[in-house]
Amino acid sequence: MNNRILITGALGQLGEFFINSLTKAGNYILATDIKKPNNISCDFEFYDILDLEKGNELIKKYKINQVYNFAAILSAKGENNPMSTWYINNSGFMNIIKLCIDNNIKKVFWPSTIAVFGKNSNLDFVNNEEPMFPETMYGVSKLSCEKAMFYFNSKKIIDIRSIRFPGIVSSTKPGGGTTDYIVDMLFSAKNNENYNCFLNSETFLPMMHIDDAIEASIMLMNADKKNISINYPYNISSFETSPSKWNNIINSIGYDLNVKYKPDYRQKIADSWPKKIDDSILRNDIKWEPKFNDIDTAKHIIDSI
Ligand SMILES: NC(=O)c1ccc[n+]([C@@H]2O[C@H](COP(=O)([O-])OP(=O)(O)OC[C@H]3O[C@@H](n4cnc5c(N)ncnc54)[C@H](O)[C@@H]3O)[C@@H](O)[C@H]2O)c1
Known part of the structure; x- marks a missing residue:
C-alpha cells in the first residue's frame, strides 16, 4: 500500500535519504523540521514536534497515515544541554x-x-536485551522512549517499530553525534584536508551504510505483524571500525x-558504547542482511560526496 508519510526532523543527516527511498517506493512524503530547507524534493512544512496543535493541523491537512519520527537531539550535542535533550526527545516522542x-494513525517508525547501552552491557557483543544504563542524556531519553514503546505496543494501542541504529555513514554531514x-573523515579525504x-x-564502534539502514527500516515497517517477535527496538549490525582502521580503508x-x-x-561517551552488536533477532524476523561492508561503504559514500 502507498502511504502518506509525515517525517519529523527531516532535514537532519538521515532525512533526505529516507525521503528519496520512500518516495521511490510510491509513498507521498511531507517533510517537516524547525530549520529551513535548501533544496527539497517533496512538500515541506515548519513543524516543531513540541507543538501539538500544529501537528494535528498538518496530519489532517495532508491526510497523513504514517509517521517517521526522526526529530531528536543526538548524543554529543545533547550533553551540552541535558534538560532540553530530555524535553525534546521525550515530550516530542x-x-x-x-x-x-x-488521528487513528496505526503505524510509526521511530x-x-x-x-x-552502557558499561553494564556486555559491550564486546551486545545482545538485544543487555542491561541498559546509558551514560548520556541522549541514551537516557531514548531508553525511556523504548520503555514507552514497549507499553504502547504490548497494550496494542499503536504499532511502533524501531531499530537501534549504530553510526550511519552517509554523504550528508551528521548533526552532533559521537560517531560523526x-x-x-570522508569529507576531509575528498577535500584533501587533514583531519x-x-x-x-583504536576506538571500535558499530557503523552502517545509510542504504542498509533504510532498507532494514522499510522492511521492518512492511513486515507482517505476526513476524515481529518483540515489542521494543531491534538491534542492527553491519560492520565495526575504529578511526585508524577507517583511515587505512580510505587511503x-x-x-x-x-x-x-x-x-x-x-571519547568517554564512545567508551560506554557497544563495540559489536548481536542483531540475530532482526535478521531472523525480517530476513534482512546488510549489502555494504566497510570498504564498499567508504567507496560508495566518498564517490557521492
Ligand atoms: N545519524 C546516526 O548515526 C543515528 C544513529 C542512531 C540513531 N539515530 C536517530 O535517527 C534520527 C535521525 O537522526 P539524524 O542523524 O538525522 O539527526 P540530526 O541531528 O542530523 O537531525 C535531527 C533533525 O531534527 C531537527 N529537530 C531538532 N529539534 C526539533 C524539534 N523540536 N522539532 C522538529 N525538529 C527538530 C533538527 O533540526 C534536525 O534537522 C534521530 O532520532 C536519531 O536519534 C541516528
Whole structure:
C-alpha cells in the first residue's frame, strides 16, 4: 500500500535519504523540521514536534497515515544541554504518539540508538536485551522512549517499530553525534584536508551504510505483524571500525588522508558504547542482511560526496 508519510526532523543527516527511498517506493512524503530547507524534493512544512496543535493541523491537512519520527537531539550535542535533550526527545516522542492515536494513525517508525547501552552491557557483543544504563542524556531519553514503546505496543494501542541504529555513514554531514568522525573523515579525504579526530585511534564502534539502514527500516515497517517477535527496538549490525582502521580503508581506495588524534569529551561517551552488536533477532524476523561492508561503504559514500 502507498502511504502518506509525515517525517519529523527531516532535514537532519538521515532525512533526505529516507525521503528519496520512500518516495521511490510510491509513498507521498511531507517533510517537516524547525530549520529551513535548501533544496527539497517533496512538500515541506515548519513543524516543531513540541507543538501539538500544529501537528494535528498538518496530519489532517495532508491526510497523513504514517509517521517517521526522526526529530531528536543526538548524543554529543545533547550533553551540552541535558534538560532540553530530555524535553525534546521525550515530550516530542509522546506528542507524536498522542497525535497518531488521536488521528487513528496505526503505524510509526521511530529510530532508537546504540546509545541506550552502557558499561553494564556486555559491550564486546551486545545482545538485544543487555542491561541498559546509558551514560548520556541522549541514551537516557531514548531508553525511556523504548520503555514507552514497549507499553504502547504490548497494550496494542499503536504499532511502533524501531531499530537501534549504530553510526550511519552517509554523504550528508551528521548533526552532533559521537560517531560523526566516520563521515567527517570522508569529507576531509575528498577535500584533501587533514583531519583532527575527537576519538582515540583504536576506538571500535558499530557503523552502517545509510542504504542498509533504510532498507532494514522499510522492511521492518512492511513486515507482517505476526513476524515481529518483540515489542521494543531491534538491534542492527553491519560492520565495526575504529578511526585508524577507517583511515587505512580510505587511503586504500586512493586518498591520502592524514589524521591527528585529539580525543575530547566524546571519547568517554564512545567508551560506554557497544563495540559489536548481536542483531540475530532482526535478521531472523525480517530476513534482512546488510549489502555494504566497510570498504564498499567508504567507496560508495566518498564517490557521492
Ligand atoms: N545519524 C546516526 O548515526 C543515528 C544513529 C542512531 C540513531 N539515530 C536517530 O535517527 C534520527 C535521525 O537522526 P539524524 O542523524 O538525522 O539527526 P540530526 O541531528 O542530523 O537531525 C535531527 C533533525 O531534527 C531537527 N529537530 C531538532 N529539534 C526539533 C524539534 N523540536 N522539532 C522538529 N525538529 C527538530 C533538527 O533540526 C534536525 O534537522 C534521530 O532520532 C536519531 O536519534 C541516528
